Amino acid sequence: MNTATPEFAVAADDAWIQSSCSLCYGSCSILAHRVDGVVVKIEGNPDSVVGKGKLCGKGVAGIMTHYDPNRLTKPLRRTNPKKGLGEDPGWKEISWDEALGEIADVLRKVRQDDPRKLVVQRTTTVTAGRTPFQTFAAAFGTPNFSVSGGGQHCGNGAHLISGIMHASWSVVPDFAYCNYAIYFGASKGHAAGHASCSNMGLAADARARGMKMVVVDPMANFAGAKATEWVPLRVGTDAALALSMAHVIVNELDMVDGPYLQARTNCPYLIGPDKRYVRDPESKKPLVWDTVANAARPFSEVAAADMALEGEFFANGFQCEPAFAKLKAHLLKFTPEWAESISTVPAKNIRRLAKEFATEARIGSTIMVDGVTLPYRPVAAVAFRGNQGHMNSTYNFFAVDLLNQLVGAADVVGSCMGFNPASKGFPETGRPHYVPTPDADGLMVTGMWMGYHYPYPPSEPRLPKNLGLQDLFVMGMTSPFLNSIDQEELWQTFEVPYRPEVLMNFGSNLMMAIGNSEVVAKSLERYKFIFSFDLFLTETSQFADIVLPDASYLQSTDSRSNFPFIFSLPGGMGEWCWPIRQEVVPLDGEQRRFAEVLLELADRVGMRADLNAAYNASMNLQAPYRLEGDHAYTYPEICDLELKGNFGPQRGLEWFKEHGLIKWKKQPEEVYWRPFVDVRVPVYWEFMVSMWEKINAICEPRGVNIPQEYYDPLPDFLPCRSHQCQKPGFDFYAFYYRDTIHTNSFTMENPWLDEAAELDPFSYYVAIHAEVGKKKGLRDGQSVWVESESGRKVKGRIRLTQAVHPEGLGIAACAGHWGKGMPVAKGKGVFFNELLELDFAHVSPNNLNLDLCVKVRVTPVEA
Amino acid sequence: MEVRWDATVSDNSFWSEQGLAARPVLEAPPHGTVEVRVWPFGILAGSGVQRPIRLGLSGGFTLRDVLAELKTRFGAGFLEGMLDEQGELISHCRVFVDGRMIESLAVPVPSGAQADVEIILLVATEGG
Numbered sequence: 001m002n003t004a005t006p007e008f009a010v011a012a013d014d015a016w017i018q019s020s021c022s023l024c025y026g027s028c029s030i031l032a033h034r035v036d037g038v039v040v041k042i043e044g045n046p047d048s049v050v051g052k053g054k055l056c057g058k059g060v061a062g063i064m065t066h067y068d069p070n071r072l073t074k075p076l077r078r079t080n081p082k083k084g085l086g087e088d089p090g091w092k093e094i095s096w097d098e099a100l101g102e103i104a105d106v107l108r109k110v111r112q113d114d115p116r117k118l119v120v121q122r123t124t125t126v127t128a129g130r131t132p133f134q135t136f137a138a139a140f141g142t143p144n145f146s147v148s149g150g151g152q153h154c155g156n157g158a159h160l161i162s163g164i165m166h167a168s169w170s171v172v173p174d175f176a177y178c179n180y181a182i183y184f185g186a187s188k189g190h191a192a193g194h195a196s197c198s199n200m201g202l203a204a205d206a207r208a209r210g211m212k213m214v215v216v217d218p219m220a221n222f223a224g225a226k227a228t229e230w231v232p233l234r235v236g237t238d239a240a241l242a243l244s245m246a247h248v249i250v251n252e253l254d255m256v257d258g259p260y261l262q263a264r265t266n267c268p269y270l271i272g273p274d275k276r277y278v279r280d281p282e283s284k285k286p287l288v289w290d291t292v293a294n295a296a297r298p299f300s301e302v303a304a305a306d307m308a309l310e311g312e313f314f315a316n317g318f319q320c321e322p323a324f325a326k327l328k329a330h331l332l333k334f335t336p337e338w339a340e341s342i343s344t345v346p347a348k349n350i351r352r353l354a355k356e357f358a359t360e361a362r363i364g365s366t367i368m369v370d371g372v373t374l375p376y377r378p379v380a381a382v383a384f385r386g387n388q389g390h391m392n393s394t395y396n397f398f399a400v401d402l403l404n405q406l407v408g409a410a411d412v413v414g415s416c417m418g419f420n421p422a423s424k425g426f427p428e429t430g431r432p433h434y435v436p437t438p439d440a441d442g443l444m445v446t447g448m449w450m451g452y453h454y455p456y457p458p459s460e461p462r463l464p465k466n467l468g469l470q471d472l473f474v475m476g477m478t479s480p481f482l483n484s485i486d487q488e489e490l491w492q493t494f495e496v497p498y499r500p501e502v503l504m505n506f507g508s509n510l511m512m513a514i515g516n517s518e519v520v521a522k523s524l525e526r527y528k529f530i531f532s533f534d535l536f537l538t539e540t541s542q543f544a545d546i547v548l549p550d551a552s553y554l555q556s557t558d559s560r561s562n563f564p565f566i567f568s569l570p571g572g573m574g575e576w577c578w579p580i581r582q583e584v585v586p587l588d589g590e591q592r593r594f595a596e597v598l599l600e601l602a603d604r605v606g607m608r609a610d611l612n613a614a615y616n617a618s619m620n621l622q623a624p625y626r627l628e629g630d631h632a633y634t635y636p637e638i639c640d641l642e643l644k645g646n647f648g649p650q651r652g653l654e655w656f657k658e659h660g661l662i663k664w665k666k667q668p669e670e671v672y673w674r675p676f677v678d679v680r681v682p683v684y685w686e687f688m689v690s691m692w693e694k695i696n697a698i699c700e701p702r703g704v705n706i707p708q709e710y711y712d713p714l715p716d717f718l719p720c721r722s723h724q725c726q727k728p729g730f731d732f733y734a735f736y737y738r739d740t741i742h743t744n745s746f747t748m749e750n751p752w753l754d755e756a757a758e759l760d761p762f763s764y765y766v767a768i769h770a771e772v773g774k775k776k777g778l779r780d781g782q783s784v785w786v787e788s789e790s791g792r793k794v795k796g797r798i799r800l801t802q803a804v805h806p807e808g809l810g811i812a813a814c815a816g817h818w819g820k821g822m823p824v825a826k827g828k829g830v831f832f833n834e835l836l837e838l839d840f841a842h843v844s845p846n847n848l849n850l851d852l853c854v855k856v857r858v859t860p861v862e863a
Numbered sequence: 864m865e866v867r868w869d870a871t872v873s874d875n876s877f878w879s880e881q882g883l884a885a886r887p888v889l890e891a892p893p894h895g896t897v898e899v900r901v902w903p904f905g906i907l908a909g910s911g912v913q914r915p916i917r918l919g920l921s922g923g924f925t926l927r928d929v930l931a932e933l934k935t936r937f938g939a940g941f942l943e944g945m946l947d948e949q950g951e952l953i954s955h956c957r958v959f960v961d962g963r964m965i966e967s968l969a970v971p972v973p974s975g976a977q978a979d980v981e982i983i984l985l986v987a988t989e990g991g
């Protein structure tokens with residue numbers, strides 16, 4: 001148990017320490033009040049931009065996670081060699097030396113044999129875990145790196161497409177100026193998520209200022225409850241609605257931002273009969289039709305205003321049309337009447353919403369910000385986890401963003417914007433400096449990314465060398481195939497030349513975070529060796545051979561608790577801010593900090609030089625702040641070098657410990673960077689054509705069908721399996737949503753948050769529409785089984801409500817723990833993921849996103 | 864200042880190179896032999912080669928020439944994962960010449976009797 005510590009237990013100890021929260025990946029800046037060696041209170045740090053002095057309930061309650069008597073304090077080794085659901089590992093306490101000795105032996109052997117046999121898995125919850133674990137994986141030599149927690153379920157659509165279209169990890173409305181925001185399955189500024197607390201303040205101010213907020217969602221919860229208008233729709237049909245709105249804007253209203261489409265998208269690029277760009281034979285650049293010269297010319301040689309957006313032309317021996325003309329024709333089929341039949345949103349509402357959005361965009365207007373006159377488009381269509389957690393993940397997100405692109409509301413004042421895609425850096429050093437750049441086709445390449453392969457241009461599909469098959473399915477980020485039932489079959493089919501043997505896990509509870517526990521358990525059983533850094537014994541650590549007791553965030557130091565800026569620093573004007581995390585209290589028992597343990601492991605494995613080189617590369621350390629040779633740096637020393645490299649020799653770790661953070665003013669050219677950087681975004685995804693051909697050339701001979709409609713250059717509505725379910729009695733679309741009280745499966749163990757969730761009418765319940773429930777004879781609070789088509793079932797209590805679509809069934813968070821290691825969490829809430837199948841058939845063949853909606857039936861438990 | 868969609872960015876100095884903190888300028892190599900020490904890290908170090916790999920290159924040469932020499936010595940497989948189909952560096956392959964990060968293979972390897980080239984592949988994908 002973590003207790004008051006004698007080092008600090010002196011009468012004079014009464015301090016407020018500046019640090020960073022880590023109850024979710026938002027990493028808000030905190031002030032921790034320590035009295036006599038005990039943290040007695042956590043507040044938001046008003047000096048910081050990250051959180052802006054506010055904390056959510058989880059942040060305030062972090063103290064209870066830190067002092068949880070169920071925290072691990074000693075390394076554990078299993079004595080029962082048999083692994084499986086319900087198997088008792090027979091834990092035995094061992095020394096760190098013994099634990100790391102055994103782990104290093106295993107790692108050394110596997111590295112010598114084939115380093116790719118190591119899978120590195122981390123949770124999303126701890127942002128500061130990203131660099132140390134990615135760096136370790138690179139140094140070790142394995143490409144098999146995976147992110148669990150929310151990441152497995154949201155990243156592949158939302159983040160990839162935010163990267164392609166907005167050069168950032170996520171998008172938000174420019175709250176300070178936006179007048180009309182339409183959210184599709186998103187809660188930015190109203191619950192959890194990137195820059196969560198900062199955005200909550202910004203969104204509240206925007207609503208108070210009069211920003212209209214329309215929330216399209218099967219459930220009116222965190223965002224919907226605060227919205228001006230809630231638009232309930234059938235689960236997973238967001239693309240149908242968004243495409244229909246796009247159709248109305250383009251074909252019925254003709255209210256598009258022509259100059260934007262000409263100058264900043266690939267809408268003018270000529271498309272030939274093969275769906276590809278028509279290219280200049282010499283320069284290979286895409287051609288546009290120059291309306292002044294009346295000829296096809298490379299895009300880079302024509303003034304944007306002279307580029308045709310419509311018309312039929314003849315160029316290079318081909319009949320061709322601008323991409324915009326293709327889009328316009330493509331949208332014709334998405335009439336509001338059609339969309340009503342798919343989404344249940346009345347056609348007249350679709351027309352109204354489209355008109356409101358296009359009108360509020362004030363196409364052609366400008367506004368002055370800090371002395372700079374900029375395009376002003378105060379509307380934003382924002383999507384996130386809800387709309388893209390489906391087979392149609394890519395197009396759901398693409399379709400929503402199309403609304404922004406059509407009216408020029410992309411990274412300008414008031415519009416939909418990425419989080420900080422362009423930074424000129426701290427004025428004294430010019431670091432970190434990044435800005436999107438054009439590729440040879442003029443399309444945008446992000447300046448900064450979370451992984452090191454950028455979302456665009458995509459890699460060339462090839463026979464996969466990695467276990468997640470992302471080498472082949474190159475739109476994929478995280479992959480379900482590390483845990484799917486058909487993983488071996490897929491690896492054989494695609495001739496993956498090795499198999500995973502060792503899993504290094506950092507805080508992920510894979511057993512709960514991915515899909516049904518039976519299949520995930522099988523995937524964990526096949527590892528020869530698992531070691532896991534954990535705060536508690538989770539359902540996943542039960543499969544480990546060795547469990548290492550991790551330090552809590554209040555016991556840790558990190559130079560980049562919140563970095564990079566594209567992840568969780570609020571967008572919009574204001575200040576850049578680089579906070580750190582620092583120890584508030586020392587370690588308890590034999591707990592150790594993961595970053596330090598990784599360094600020791602590198603030494604024991606004999607790969608310190610590789611790790612130093614990997615840190616130089618991943619942190620972009622430049623002389624004189626580079627790591628040299630195989631010198632054994634401590635993690636605080638590495639943090640110190642990074643901080644000095646970025647902020648000058650006088651601002652190392654000690655300076656940051658005293659000041660907590662550094663801030664400097666954002667400039668309009670950074671925040672509203674689009675007009676200043678000559679890049680275009682793809683409204684027509686030409687690259688999908690050859691991508692499908694290459695993927696199909698590998699898959700087809702191996703008997704794997706990759707439907708071409710998932711790789712069309714223009715977005716479409718493609719139904720989920722649940723939409724095709726005809727089984728009698730299965731009349732609800734079950735989905736889960738992120739509960740603002742909880743972070744994934746992690747915080748259910750926190751007693752304050754558990755109490756709050758118990759008091760909340762929805763957190764631990766199964767929400768269905770009141771009228772529908774009554775017709776079925778169900779009553780509020782009744783225990784029911786929720787059962788999938790394939791017979792997987794979970795138990796829950798009914799909450800009858802008006803706030804859910806009549807066909808929807810909403811389950812909060814990732815609850816339903818069954819392990820003994822988190823006794824507060826055990827048996828609370830509903831384990832939605834148990835309903836999810838984990839196989840190729842339930843994965844998007846485009847971006848590997850798992851299908852997260854399930855057609856279910858509900859039956860009373862007593863029956 | 865007024866910025867319009869159809870404005871060109873040619874007169875915009877904000878994001879131009881002058882706006883950057885000083886980037887290292889690599890000088891052209893001298894004529895004569897330079898000992899290039901190549902340090903492959905991570906998975907690239909697993910190819911059974913002794914680190915550093917010592918190459919003697921003469922005349923004006925670039926990083927592309929260094930990689931070509933590695934290919935000659937160790938076969939095309941050595942460069943696997945470093946280059947894309949066009950023969951350019953993939954985005955998660957990081958190369959440092961004398962401690963300075965290099966983004967293009969066309970960069971000349973700097974002057975002096977010796978040069979150090981460090982290469983590592985970072986983790987390509989990340990979710991969350």
Ligand code: SF4
Nearest residue numbers: 021024027028056059
């Ligand atoms: S949003 Fe996340 S980081 Fe911020 S206070 Fe809440 S739990 Fe902590």
